[in-house]
Amino acid sequence: MPRQTFFNLPEDKRKKIIDIALDEFAGRPYSKASLSRIVARAGIAKGSMYQYFEDKKDLFMYLLELAAGEKLAYIEQEVDPGADFFTAFEQSMLAGIRFNLDHPKLSRVIANAMDSTGEEALHDFIVKGRKMTLEYFSQMVRRGQEQGSIRKDIDIKLASYMVSSMLSQGLTEYILDILGGSAVDDLLKKPELAERLNEEQIKGIIDETMKLLRNGLQP
Template sequence: MPKPFHNLEQEKQQRIISASLQEFSEKGYEQASTNQIVKNAGIGKGMLFYYFNNKRELYDYLINYCFDLVHNGYVQQIDLSEPDFIERFRQASMNKLTFFNENPFVFNFLGIIMLTEDELLPHDTRKKIEQLQQIAYDSIYKDIDYSLFRDDIDTQKAMDLIKWSMDGYREDISQVYKGEDIANVNMEKLTLEFTQYLDTLKIAFYK
């Protein structure tokens, strides 16, 4: 982390990060404008380049910032001691929904990173992506109790269908509440509705 930026007050750091994530996630690296970033952040352009030598340095900082945020704020919150695949995925989906609403541009920004051509990303960045993907995969699939599934179905296909169903539900909810303050979302109602869908999946796939 650039030292001057690290020493900047937290509120101004967050304004710069949020404005930068929004610009890069909406326009990609090449089309992103530092003029728009400083305008949205409410700072002078000279100040931005005092903290970061150039647009690329800012971009690389955001990559590491988002990786750490997703790892600490989402992936590490998944309970690996829960052997029930649906219950573990329920927890992960609700965590992801909350995280997405609190950090709306992070997943969009990382989505762009994932689609970037290999030659445009440094080797250590590509390696960090692969490590994060593996950690997330292990967090969902490691030490699952497969005996819960019915004997007459393909367990892997059932798990894929469950995952797609939950991802689709989360995406629908994210669109419905897009731009809403997370504090205004009725999480109790949302959780109850989600639990009802999970109960249906359990009837379909579990013994």
């Protein structure tokens, strides 16, 4: 957690720091991100950074919570909690895709974190994050079963892990592929890629995915 000093900062300074730090952590793995580079770009003293945040990890976790919070808000705003499973899921997907395209930096920070297995310092935090994600999907699936839109004989946990990975990894890479990018962070370097994806295409992707999800692969 940032220290109080950070929140006492004039808003534009605070925003600037956040923005530059996001930039840094979005573009490389946690261990390669550099505080030195951040303070240099932000034009603040290195010592100041340590008045604002305990250490590198503290900063990163703050950014991560920020990003996760924004993403959650974005999704919650688009998803009708009362809707049946498939509708809600569709809405989640759409919101997720839009968020990633609109906020590539936030989205990359989250993804970077989730990939940071083996980063001792982040271990617990990542575990917690995964648990929350899983919980989100578990609830959806459970409700789907209760409402009768999902078969009763489905293992909730397994299904949750599966749909979660489909959204966070499979879908992301698929979109990147059809956009012509190669690695996941190409969106950061070539923001114009995102504009190639129009509403219709997004709708097409979602429909295809829903079809898979509903009926599986078998004829």
